[in-house]
Structures are given as C-alpha cells and as structure tokens.
Amino acid sequence: MKKIEAIIRKTKFEEVREALLDAGIEFFSFWDVRGAGQTREGRMYRGVVYDTSIIERTLLSIIVRDKNVEKTVLAIMKAARTGEIGDGKIFISSIDESYRIRTGEFGDESLYIKGKEE
Amino acid sequence: MKKIEAIIRKTKFEEVREALLDAGIEFFSFWDVRGAGQTREGRMYRGVVYDTSIIERTLLSIIVRDKNVEKTVLAIMKAARTGEIGDGKIFISSIDESYRIRTGEFGDESLYIKGKEE
Amino acid sequence: MKKIEAIIRKTKFEEVREALLDAGIEFFSFWDVRGAGQTREGRMYRGVVYDTSIIERTLLSIIVRDKNVEKTVLAIMKAARTGEIGDGKIFISSIDESYRIRTGEFGDESLYIKGKEE
Amino acid sequence: MEDALTLDTLAKSAADMAMSIDTIWVLVTAALVFFMQAGFAFVEAGFTRAKNTVNILYKNLMDFAVGSIVFWAIGFSLMFGANTAGGFMGSPSLFNFDIWKGGIPEEAFLIFQTVFAATAATIVSGAMAERTEFKTYLVYSLIISLLIYPISGHWTWGGGWLASMETPFHDFAGSTVVHMVGGLIALTGAIALGPRIGKYSGKRANAIPGHNIPYGALGVFILWLGWFGFNPGSQLAASGSANATAISHIFVTTNLAGAAGAISALLISWIRFGKPSLSFALNGVLAGLVAITAGCDLVSDLGAIIIGTIAGVVLVYAVTFIDNVLHIDDPVGAVSVHGVCGALGTILVGFFAQGSGLFYGGGTAQLVSQLIGVGSTAIWALATGFVLFKVLKATIGLRVPKRIEEEGLDIYEHGESAYN
C-alpha cells in the first residue's frame, strides 16, 4: 500500500477529482494547505507590501494498493498540469497497514469494496 | 515509531479523544479534512444539484512508540465506529525520527514525558 | 528523500519560515492543525468550563533531499523553540518518490530548481 | 388647506399634522423592530454550530414571513377585536383592522403589532436550535402568531381582563406580553425536545461553543438598535410635548438598562468564572433591555439602571442554573434572557414605577397586579406551549433523527451548507 500525497492548485481540484474517478480511484481525503514555492504573489495591506510566496493549494491524500500507484499518479499529473510555475508536487510513501473502521477489514481489503472491484 | 493517521467522522471526535486518553495516548494533532468515499450527500445550490461525495471528516495524526500502536488502533476503532458507511480509515506508516522542539529530545523519548510514564 | 513534518506554534511561523529560507529551504506546504498535548488552556463558554488541551498549531510538511534533512531540522528547532511547554515536535519519515507536476521531473530533481542550486 | 382659513380648518390641519407625526414615529420604530429579526437571526446563528447555520437562519426568516401573514389574517383580530369570552380574547375576524381605533392609521398600528408578534415567535427558535424538524417549526410559528401570542396579548393590550383590573397590569412594551411569552414557550419547546446529543454526560454539562461570536455581537448591536424602536415606539405617539417628553425618557431608560445589564453581567461572570465572558455580557445587554421593557415609561433613570443591573446578575445565574442544574438545553439562553428577565422586569415595575411602585410609596396594588399579570400569562404560555409541542411531537414529529443531528441539519434538511 502506498500513500500518494498530491499538492495541487485549488482551482484544479474538480478536474483532478474527475480524473481520479475515471481512473477508478474513488477514495481519498483532501484539505486546504498553503504552499511556499517558486510562485510569488504580491499582497499588500494598507500600503505595506508583504512578499508572500504563500499560495492556496489543496492537498490530496490517497492511499492505494501498490498496483494502483501508477495510474493514480498519471491521472493527477495530467489533470493538474497547467505548465505554469506552481502546479505542485506528488509524493509517494509507504503505508504499513490500513484498517476500515466500519468493518475492521485491514490490508488491501480495506481499500476497495468487495464485489465492486475484483 | 509509527504514525497512525485516522480519518473519522467529525462528530465522533470527542469520543475518540476520550478513548485515546483512556488508552494513555495524550499527544496528537488533528485537523479538518474532506473525504471522498462511499457516502454521498446530495447538496443543492439554487436548483443545481451537485453530487458530492465530499464529507467533512477529522484527520488525527498520532505518532506513537511501536508498543502503543495496537492499543491506539483498537481505541480508535471502537470509539469511531457507527457501523454505517463513512466511518473512515486508519493508516499506519513508519517514522524514522522524532524530535521534541522544546528540549531537543529525540527518538522514543520525545514521545512521552519522563517520570509520568516508565 | 525525506519528509519532515514539524508541528509548531502558530505564532512562530514567520520566524521558522525565515530560518528555513536562510537555510536554503524554499519549498514547503503548511496548514493549521490543532494539537492535543501537555499544554492546557482553560476555555469557558457561558459558565461551562471546557477543559481543552486543544491548541492551534501550524503543521509544516517539507520534503527534502536526504542531505538537507539535518539543516532543516536544526533551523526549525532553533526558530520554533520558546522553551515553554507546547513548542511542538518534528517527525521524519521516508518518501519513496516525488514528482513535479509541471515538468514531470521526478526523484531528487523534482525538489530543487536546476541552475539555481548545483 | 385650500379651504378658507378659519380657526376650525387650522385646528383640523393641526390635528392632521399630529397624526402624521405619530404615524411617522410608529412606522420608523416599526422598521427598527423589524430589523430585530436580523438581530435574533445572528445571535442564534452565532451561538450555535456551523453545521446548523442555514437551518437557524431559515427558521428566523420564515417565522417572520409566516407570522406576518397569519397575524394579518386573523391574529390581529384576536388581539385587538372587541372583548369576547369575558376579556379572554378579541372577536376573531378576517383581515379586519378597523376594529381598532386610535390616533394613527390602522395599518400603521397593524404593522407595528405585526413586528411585535414576530418577535415573540422568533425568540423560540434559539432555545430549540440544532435539533428541531424544520416543518414542525413552521407549524409551531404559525400557531404562536395566530393564536397563542394574540390571545394573551389581548389580555393586556387589547382591552382584555388584565387591562380591566382595578389597578391594571402594566406592561408598557411587552416584557411579559412579548418576551416572557416567547421565553416560556421556548422553555416548553426545549423540554419537549430534550438536550442536543452530547450536551450532558450524566450530571455534567458540556460546553458546545457557538461557532461565530462576532455574529452574536452583531446580533446584539442590532437588537439594541431595534429596542430603540420597540420601547419608544410603543408610546404609539410623538405629537405634543407630553408624548415627546415620554419617548425621550423611554429612550434613555432603555439605553441605561441595557448598559447596566452589560456591566453587571460582565462583573458577575468575571467574579464567578475568573474571566470576563463576552457571551455573558452580550446576553446581559439583552437581559437589561428585556427587563426594562415593561416599565420603561414609568421608572426613573436610576430605576432603569437598577433594573438593568439586577437583570444582568439574574441572567448569569439563570443560564447556569438552567444548564447545570435543570439540565435543560437552551443553546442561546433564550429562556433566561426572555423568560426569566421578562418576568423579572415586569414584576420590578411594582417596585420601581414612579407613583404606583412600592418604593415610591404607591403601596402594593401595582405589585399585586404585576404578579397576577405575570402569573396568568406565564401559565397560559407554559400550558399552550406544553400542549402544542406534545401534539406536534405525537403527530409530525419534533426532533430530527440522530444521524441528521450529528451531521448537521443544513445538509440533510436543506441540502445547503452555510460555508463553502
């Protein structure tokens, strides 16, 4: 099992979600983050400019079975790209164990719905 | 050291927190996330339904010593379960190192208070 | 590649950000979390005290190349410390892979700007 | 004024001017009282959780809309129609306003009374917040504006039996008629519903903090503003030096009582809980304003300050008593603010009324009348509220299912969330 964390533009969320659904990835969590990176947006407050590299981004956290890593990454890559600085990053790490709270299922089983997918 | 990430119903937070305290887990961080999963709540805005699987959840991030993983998972499992779709997931991964900023302690030591627990 | 997660006081964010910049770390994401820990702040609502250990913190998530882990940790440690209970924690874990969405670069390359740093 | 000038035409035009002045006064103050709907909506939205915000705003909007129509259609006649059933109510008639005669056009009087009726209705939503079925609330609010409020209102303001006592019951602008009625029906509603999930763990009351205190503060500022319509407007006249002096005095007593309520609630909460609590001070303002409403015309400035101060203190104890001891879950403190302080303020008229009050050598006659008025109206409100909610519970249901309450009424009942 892998955890895929994607930091994307807030405005790209809907597209990424649809791309993930198309790729068969239906489960994930996400939240708003702010990112420091190459993009700079000048803000100003009452005449004082505050240089800020602080941009609103959405972080998606998706735990998938190993076999699904590639298609997930590809789906995100395609949907989230604008080609301009600030498109974001995808990070992959290992998950040791996973449980579904409702049923107590664990391991890969906890990551898909039996019957829905082989 | 392991990181336990639990995605639970927002409404179950208080119960989970108490269950964790009972289990001796006093340190954790949490934040609001939204989750895409099996539950669907129909929302509507000015006559346009927007199918959304987007549900408010709380993500708990708990770093514990290896020996505490099991009881933590069990505590969450029990307190967060309603049996209805949407109860959430628990994911476990490995942490390489941990530091307490205040003292500079690291490793397991940084995860408990000396004197309070043996 | 390592992921460095630092949970710090909200009020220390600016200082930490500057310390990271000074250390050459320009990329990271962050968001607000709440933390349960040793500090307790009594809140009261209409005469009912609610004991809460729930404190606002900022979580920084920084993915860096292995060679940068140490200086990152040191920078945070120094900038975020007040010496009082509640200064927070730093956790380090491994990242298997990283992609830059804009260019498709992956691995270490995705973590720095070619030309800017050797 | 195109007629030949005579003393009579001039007198007629002077009378006309007086009527215009009174009408302007009543309409402007009616507009201010209308705005109190926004005040209530924001107090209640602020002091409850974000997941029920659409619901609470919706209830506040609709009780005014529904109330406006039914009070216009029938309620008004029940309140101001000719005595029937021995002064128990006015004779009902359909959208009929010339049953009332006064110095202003009947529709000016109607709109002023409409916004008052709506105030009584809207008080209840706060105590029943975060767990009441939306459709049940609509029915409730229809019935209070149609029947419950107009009937007891008739007793005092419609020439009914309380107004016909030897020493008439004195409730100038509605501490009892409006606020206590609303507050006590709120009490029966809160009891009928039971507490929100998670509010009490055994004997322990848990805090469920409001999600947006600035909304609460905005609401209180708006309500305070509205009270400058509520009380001075109840004079229903501004023409002539007696009226002008009266409304000026009412303005001052109203303001002083609100200010005193804030200060005393601040101090008491500071002393009792170690920290000055804004939510108590905000409620303290309302407590002072509710309490002065009955006697704002009769008490002295100093009397107003004392009444406001007492109300602020009582408020803090009432809230914690109802919550911690009675374990009745009233999310915004409506029962304490409107029910308790409404009754309190009305009774205090018996002590502080200049002339008839006990402290001014007026003997106990006024006090007794006040107690009769408060007592009988309280019984009416409690009894009808009790029956109403009992019936609603048994028929269309009162409370939303557990799951909906937990996840929030906004999404499940309305399909909308307040913040996106």
Place this chain on the structure above:
Amino acid sequence: MEDALTLDTLAKSAADMAMSIDTIWVLVTAALVFFMQAGFAFVEAGFTRAKNTVNILYKNLMDFAVGSIVFWAIGFSLMFGANTAGGFMGSPSLFNFDIWKGGIPEEAFLIFQTVFAATAATIVSGAMAERTEFKTYLVYSLIISLLIYPISGHWTWGGGWLASMETPFHDFAGSTVVHMVGGLIALTGAIALGPRIGKYSGKRANAIPGHNIPYGALGVFILWLGWFGFNPGSQLAASGSANATAISHIFVTTNLAGAAGAISALLISWIRFGKPSLSFALNGVLAGLVAITAGCDLVSDLGAIIIGTIAGVVLVYAVTFIDNVLHIDDPVGAVSVHGVCGALGTILVGFFAQGSGLFYGGGTAQLVSQLIGVGSTAIWALATGFVLFKVLKATIGLRVPKRIEEEGLDIYEHGESAYN
C-alpha cells in the same frame, strides 16, 4: 412665530410643519435606502466565492460613491429637468436642483433620488461577479448613473412621455424604473461576459455555491429593512391624513409581499427539489419586494400577498431557466430577481390596482400602459446595456484573464485577500 399671531402666520407655520414632516420622512427613508447598499454588498459577497469577496465588496462600495457624484453633477438634471426631445429626457444642466419643485427642500429630493439611482447601478454587479475587470466596472457604473438610468427614469418619474400618456404608466417606487432597468442591464452584462470558468460542462450547469450564506441572509434582512424606506419613502410626503394613511398602507403591502415571496419560494423549491432551500427563500423575499414596488400604493393587502406569491414562484423557475436552459451565468440571480420580477410586478399592477386594474373592473387601459412602460423601458435597458458592454469589451476590456479568474480577483486585482 415671533410675528403677530394671525390666521395667516399660523397657516404659514402649519405649512412649514407639513414640509418639515415630509422632509424628515424623506430623509429617514433615504437613509434606509442607502443602507440597501450594504444589503446588496452582502447578498452578493455571500453568494459568490471567497476568492472574489474583496472585489465584489469593492464594486458595491464604488458604484455608490461614483454614482453619488455623477448623479449629483448631471444625472439628476437628465432625470428631472424640463422635458426635452419630446419627453425623452430632461434638459441637462450641471448640479442644478431647483429645476425640481415640490413640497420638500430640493436637496432632500436629490438625496432620495441619489440612493435610488445607486440601487439600480449596484444590482448589476451581482450578475457580473467573479470575472469582471474592476476598472471596466467603474466605467460602467459611471455611465448607468449618469445616463442610462436617469433617461428612462425621466420617462416615468421626470414627467416624460410615459408619465404623459392618457393613462399614465404607473410605477410607484420603481419595479421597472429601478429594478428592471438594473436587472436587464445585468442580463446584457452577464451575456457579454460569458459564464464563469467551470460553470457549464457542455449542457450541464454546475453549482458554484456561495461561500457564506449567513452574509446572504444578512444582506436580505438589510434589504427588507431598506425596502421600508424604498416604497413608503416614495410617497415623498407624510403630512396630512391622506399621506399618513398611504405610507402606512404601503408599509403593509410591502411587508406582506416580501413574506409571501419567501413562503412561495420555500414551498416551490421544496416541491421541485425535495428540500427547502434557503438561498431560494432569500431570493423569494427579494422577488416579492421587487414585484410589489410598482403597485404598493394601489393594490390591496390581499393583492400584495398574491403578487408576492406569484413572484416567489416565478423567481424559482426564472433562476433555473436562465441557468439550466439559457446558460447565462448570473451568480446571484440578479436578472431573475430584479429583471424578471420587476417586469412582472409592474405588469401585475394592470390587474391588481384597486380602481384601474383589470380585476377591479378598471378595464385594460392601465394594463396596456403598464405593458408599454415595461416594454419600452426594457428595450432601452437592453439596448443601452448591449451597446455599453460591447464598447467596453472592445476598448478597455471586460473580463479578467483566465489565470486571474481561476486564482481569484482579490489577490491579483487588489492585492488583498478577504480572510487572513
């Protein structure tokens, strides 16, 4: 009053008093109408996304500021100057207000008309929200207050051709003159701009929920309050029993129509979509208020309720039709609320006006005049709006670049974010 007392001096002072009463009335109601600016600002801010909140608030602030100055400078004379071009407009003159004669000081009339002009202007910002260049909006708002609104306003209120018809066009407080004009210019603006990115995927309309529904509710409460200035204030007088009775009646019809609009929009949205929607009920209030504005003086109370009810129903269908079928992106429903319901309410005067209305045996004369008034004003608004936005698009540009729209106008256009 220091002169010797005679019948004449007394009559003079009575006339003076009448003028004072009227002036107070107009100024107080003007203040209420001014406050509608805050109402519009919050409705629009609440029903759009957080990333454009500074921008939408800014537009609402500036259209009032700019409008105040240009209407004062020239607009007023175009609207109320002596007929020129055959009743098509008033003779222009620079800050000249004694061209108007009436029972109140000319500056009282000026300020009342200024806040009305600003209302027409501000309606447009909602329909064009979240994608319009700021500087273009400033130019637009200058031109509507300077030219478009005053000229068609002259037709009806300035003694122009619509007012001079045999059966004069009746638009008491501006369902057509103010709201429909604003709503239809909004329509041309929304069309000229095209929909927001992501609003339509092929034939499917996507929901883009407003970021803060409480702001929307606050806005509607403020607007409702403001309407108690808008309609009763348009009587421009309160002295004498006829005026006092009239403003009281207008108060009541205004309130009943708003209430009825809320109820019918609630019920229709409940039936159509399975859940009662707050955003529709809020718009329903406005629909009812807009619709009653033309005939609030002439229709009966019951007529007001019927008009409000119809408006609430029509509103729900208009919003979904414009969105789902026409695919015109109007983020806050300004076209439906102000354009559609403004026209509707004006036409319904032809049916419901007591005396001249079809349902009251008045024949079709009034109805025909209403249709002429609505039709001609609609053509004017659509045509000028169309040309205006065409020209602006071709010159300084109408729409912000894609990137800015996606990331939000607040940061890119203003360098400020609404929430920090």
Place this chain on the structure above:
Amino acid sequence: MEDALTLDTLAKSAADMAMSIDTIWVLVTAALVFFMQAGFAFVEAGFTRAKNTVNILYKNLMDFAVGSIVFWAIGFSLMFGANTAGGFMGSPSLFNFDIWKGGIPEEAFLIFQTVFAATAATIVSGAMAERTEFKTYLVYSLIISLLIYPISGHWTWGGGWLASMETPFHDFAGSTVVHMVGGLIALTGAIALGPRIGKYSGKRANAIPGHNIPYGALGVFILWLGWFGFNPGSQLAASGSANATAISHIFVTTNLAGAAGAISALLISWIRFGKPSLSFALNGVLAGLVAITAGCDLVSDLGAIIIGTIAGVVLVYAVTFIDNVLHIDDPVGAVSVHGVCGALGTILVGFFAQGSGLFYGGGTAQLVSQLIGVGSTAIWALATGFVLFKVLKATIGLRVPKRIEEEGLDIYEHGESAYN
C-alpha cells in the same frame, strides 16, 4: 386641543408640533448614531486578527455601556453645565439635565449627546487593539466619557471659551470635538503601548492583515449610515423650512464627502501601490465623512466634494507615514482617519465655509478661530491622553504579557474564542 379654540391655543399646539418634530428627528438620528457602535466594532474586528476578535468586540461593547452610565451621571453636566473656571468646563452636578434648555425635551438631548460621547470613546480601541489589558481599557473608557471628552466638548458646544470667541470656533457636528479628540487620545495610547510584537523589524514595517475584510466593509457601511444621523441630527431640529432645508443640505454634503473620500483614496492607492486597495477605500470613506463633519452645514456641495477628496488623499499618506516613518502601530488607522482628518476638516471650514470662509471672501477670522479651536483641543487631548496612559501604565498596567499577546487575548483574557 380640548380647550376652546383661540389663536393662542392654536399657536401653542403649533409650537408643540414643532417640538415633536424636532424630538423625533433627534431621537431617530440618535438611534442611527448609536448603531455606529456596531460599525466601529466591525471595522476594528475585521482589521485585526482572529485571535483577538472577542476582545475587540468586547471593548467596543463595554465602552458604550460604561460611557452611557458615566456620561449620564456626571459627564453631561461637565459638558453642558453653566460655565465655570472661565468657560473651561461646565459646573458638575449629578444626573442633572435641566441645566440644558432647548427646543426638545432634555432627555432627547441627553441621549443624543450620550451616543456622541460614546463615539469619541470607541475610536480609541482600534488604535490600541490586540495588546491592551481589558481592565485597563475599561478604566480608560470610563475616564474619557467622564472627564476628557466632556470638558473639551464644553469649550465648543457647552458655551465654553471657544464658543465665546468673537468669531466662534465652528465645529458643527464634531470633526474636532468628537473625532479628533478620539483620534489623538488613540495616538497617545498607541505610543504608550508600543507596537504589536512582530509589527516592525528594525526599520521595516510588516503587514499584519486584518482577518475579515467583509467585517470591515460592513462596519463602514454601518458607519456611513450612522453619519446620516451624526451630521444632520446635530442640527437638533427639523421643524420649519429653515431647519428642513438645513438638514437636507447636510445630508447631501455628508454623502458627497464620503463618496469623494472613497474615490480619491481609491485612486491614490492605485497610483501609489499599483493596485486599488479596498482597505484604503474603506478608510477613505471614513476620512471624507470625518472631514466634512465640522462644516457640513456651511460648505457648498462642491466644497464637500473637495473636502472629501482632500481627506481621502491625506488619509493614504497619513496611514503610511504613521506606519512606515513614525513607526506607531495603529492597527485600524484610527489616528489617521479620526485624528488627522478630523483636524484637517475642521481647519478647512476656514476656507470653505460659505460666507465666513477664506475662499468666499470671508477673510481669515474664521480660519484663525478654527486653528485656535483645533490647536487647543489637540493639546488638551494629547496632554490628558498622555497623562492618563502614563498613570495607567504605572498602576494597573497597560499591556498584556508577551505570551498572551502572541497566543491571542481571546483565550487568555476571556477564555472564549471567536470562531469554533
């Protein structure tokens, strides 16, 4: 009117009507001015950080509550009592209002003056936001309403020495008496406190953006509304054609100056900083309104526009000068808006007053009087403010501990957080 009709009874009743009209006017405008408290609260809450929101709202609430009581008790007499100490102050007496004689009931005058006093007091909280001890603030606000404001107020409005100069100092509605006094005490407070932690790094000023700009906008709209009470209400009369004309004119000049202030602040901030800043435009409105307050009765419409424009420009430069050069930390710009533009507007009366102003051929007499009035009042405000905060600092302490300031005053001082 039940007496036999004679010319005298009619004249008497006409005088009574005039008094009623004036009373209504003063009370309604007092209610509007009261509402400015909400405006200030939301401007200040919006322009500061979320962690101090409860605290700032609390301060705004309590300074009104405390001020209402102490101004009623003693402040009023210090301001309007018979000259004592050579016109330096009124003779103090306890809740005594018949020391004042005028055309309206004394309590109408009292409440109008009370809300004015509270305005002066509340201005200060903004400049001292986010770091001041709550209890110290309570003491400060008691003293300003009890002593500082009434005494300098007496000079100008209580018949004191500034009013008795040959060419009396002209400050119609309080640019100096209310706003500059508040703004300069705010200055001494901000200096005594020192900047917020993190506001300045060496020579560099850092931005600490307000947490909720919509609150700021709401506040400004409410304040603008309130100003329609503040200025026209200061006429204290509406009866008779002279008064009616005067209040209409004041309405117009007030509005034009606010509008002009918004536009010029918008343009200047656009030119200076490359982007049009909403926070400056909002402050620009207030700058224009503050500046016109002194001369709103005397200047022409065009004069009002010019004064508003100048104020908007000066505001932008004052804010950045105080912040970047003087390094005085005034989170909401209270010193610039009220202090600087208050003084500015008062002095400009010497130029723009129709009749007595320099630009109207009135010579320099008025200008000199204005300078004397502004100068002496400024010295008073600065000196008393300086001493007051010095004493408070040395005794009960002025500033919260570092830790509390960092983590937020809401939780540590009040145990409540604004958002949950």
